[in-house]
Amino acid sequence: MVKEQLRPIITLNVNGREYELPVGEGVNEISPSETLVHTLRDRLGLTGAKLGCGQGVCGCCTVIMEGKAIASCVTLTLDCEGARITTIEGLADTATGELNNLQQAFVDKCGFQCGYCTSGIIMAAQALLDENPFPAEAEVREALAGNYCRCGTHYTAVDAVMTCVEKNREV
Numbered sequence: 279m280v281k282e283q284l285r286p287i288i289t290l291n292v293n294g295r296e297y298e299l300p301v302g303e304g305v306n307e308i309s310p311s312e313t314l315v316h317t318l319r320d321r322l323g324l325t326g327a328k329l330g331c332g333q334g335v336c337g338c339c340t341v342i343m344e345g346k347a348i349a350s351c352v353t354l355t356l357d358c359e360g361a362r363i364t365t366i367e368g369l370a371d372t373a374t375g376e377l378n379n380l381q382q383a384f385v386d387k388c389g390f391q392c393g394y395c396t397s398g399i400i401m402a403a404q405a406l407l408d409e410n411p412f413p414a415e416a417e418v419r420e421a422l423a424g425n426y427c428r429c430g431t432h433y434t435a436v437d438a439v440m441t442c443v444e445k446n447r448e449v
């Protein structure tokens with residue numbers, strides 16, 4: 279008699295919520311080659327992280343994992359077991375939907391045009407601000423150096439982040 283095998287499962291902690299997902303080669307299973315951006319978008323419905331280059335170059339897919347900004351297009355989902363992941367959907371107040379200070383600064387400063395790159399830029403900036411709430415502009419530019427915007431919003435994006443830094447000083 280064939281002994282029934284336990285189905286392998288991966289647990290992801292995204293935006294404070296735990297997801298248990300089956301691992302394998304089936305349609306609804308996480309294969310060893312699946313990347314985090316696909317899992318977030320296609321399985322969890324968190325479409326804020328965008329797929330651009332798919333090669334870790336453009337920054338559109340940036341999320342925060344264990345406090346660091348990472349390119350989710352070159353991160354294997356199976357390597358994320360138990361890690362704390364934050365996506366753009368996790369920044370606003372979960373009860374009220376109110377944007378956090380950084381998101382609001384992007385709105386106030388028009389830090390985007392088409393918006394395709396914006397969630398990645400915000401997540402890269404958020405990782406910096408979580409580590410250092412008062413970075414100098416040069417540090418912001420360096421933190422955003424891996425994020426490309428085809429609409430050319432780099433200057434307004436930096437402006438938005440610095441506006442948030444000023445707000446942090448007032449608190």
Ligand code: FES
Nearest residue numbers: 330331335337351
């Ligand atoms: S889509 Fe991930 S870095 Fe471009």
Ligand code: FES
Nearest residue numbers: 391393427428429
């Ligand atoms: S706002 Fe369009 S790509 Fe950046």
